[in-house]
Amino acid sequence: MNSAKTLNYETRPVKFTERKMILASISKLVSQFGGDYQYIGFGGLTFTDFKLFHNELHLREMYSIEGGDVSIEKLNFNKPFGFINVIPHLSTVALTNGSIDLTKKSLVWMDYDDCLENFFFDDITALFSKLPVGSIYIVTCNRQLDNKKSGVPYSVDDFIENFGSNTPFDIQSKELNRKNSYKGIRRALKLHLENILKQRSNSEGIVYDFNQLYNILYNENRGAEMYTYGGVITTNTSTIQEINLSEFDFIRRDDDTYNLVLPNFTRKEIDLVNVHIHGEEKELVDRKIIDQSELDIYKSIYKYMPYFLDVRV
Structure with missing residues (x-):
């Protein structure tokens, strides 16, 4: 992953907005499940998530996985x-490899640069085989599913x-085309993590569940089309139903997506x-300076x- 060399996540407004939205809901989850959390992610050179999650969630055990050539x-x-x-x-x-103790309660954001790859599933296997109840898992990736040789969307x-x-x-092929590719990605990721949790449940005698909270689509301006999927690990006796997340209209517990767009004000x-x-x-609406639809979007995410x-120093 070489995004550390090519992307500055601190100046990507849609990405930054998504980050703050998710942070707001995570604050409630962390409070509900209690205890100390560690953060696992990809810091790059800006460590944007790390600064935000430390300042707002007071996390002090943090791991930045960096597999690029920086x-x-x-x-x-x-x-x-x-x-x-x-961790290089x-x-x-x-x-x-034992660098991170995955039996600790964790906030994990696998913010991949890539389109869906097989190692995503390997990462899920490693994480969901060990992460305890209350751990939060989020994955972001490019939602393009194109054949690298032909440049056309994957067939089944x-x-x-x-x-x-x-x-x-x-x-189905309609879940792999450019409009709906996130559906194929979600179903594949969901299938794998649920299989890992089922195996673990059978082994440990505890029924583990993954409660989806995030199903987000966004396009950075003139940038990649991205998809974010995530939620929290619970058990049959531990549920997030007690947590009031109704104030966050971006929470999605099923197939519906939240389409994150920013008004151009x-x-x-x-x-x-x-x-x-x-x-x-x-x-401003009556004078046709802004559209009502843009105004409604702004009010929901401002x-x-x-x-x-631009500050001169």
Whole structure:
């Protein structure tokens, strides 16, 4: 993974918004399940998630998996906190070589640069074989599912050839096309993690469940089409039903997706809308400066949107 060299996640507004949305809901989950959490993710050179999750969730045990060709010296130099452990291995190696104690309650965000690959499933096997109840698992990837040789979307046969037993038995070509590829990705990931939890349940005599919370689609401006899937591990006696997540309209527990888009407002437009944020802003809509649909979107996510400023120092 070489995103550390090519992408600055701190200046990607849609990604940043998603991060803050998920953080808000995670705060409730962490409070509900209690105890100390460790964070496992990909820090890159900016360590954006790490800074945010430490500051807001007070996590102090953090692991940044870095399998690209950025030097360990450069990564360690750029980490914002000394307690971040940089692990210079590919994700599956880092999760299986004993570098991280996966029996600890964890917040895991596997924020892959890639389209769906077989090692995603290997990572799931490593994680879901050990993670305890209350652990949160999130995966983000490019939702494109194209044959690398032909450049056209996978056929069912292509998918089976690439992913073998991780292919849902009844997967259909309409779940693999460019519009609906996230459906095929979700079904494959869900099938695998549920199989791992079933095996674990049979072995340990405890019924483990994975409660989906996130099913998010977003496109960065002129960038990749991305998909985020995730939730929390519970048991038959431990459920998230007690947690009130109704205030977060981006929570998705089933096949429905949340489509994350940002309105293209100017700073001046935002300032006026904010004054009337809990009422109705008629002036800008009536004057056709902004659309009502954009206004509705803004009101639903304004708390999570970043503001980038050019500051002279």
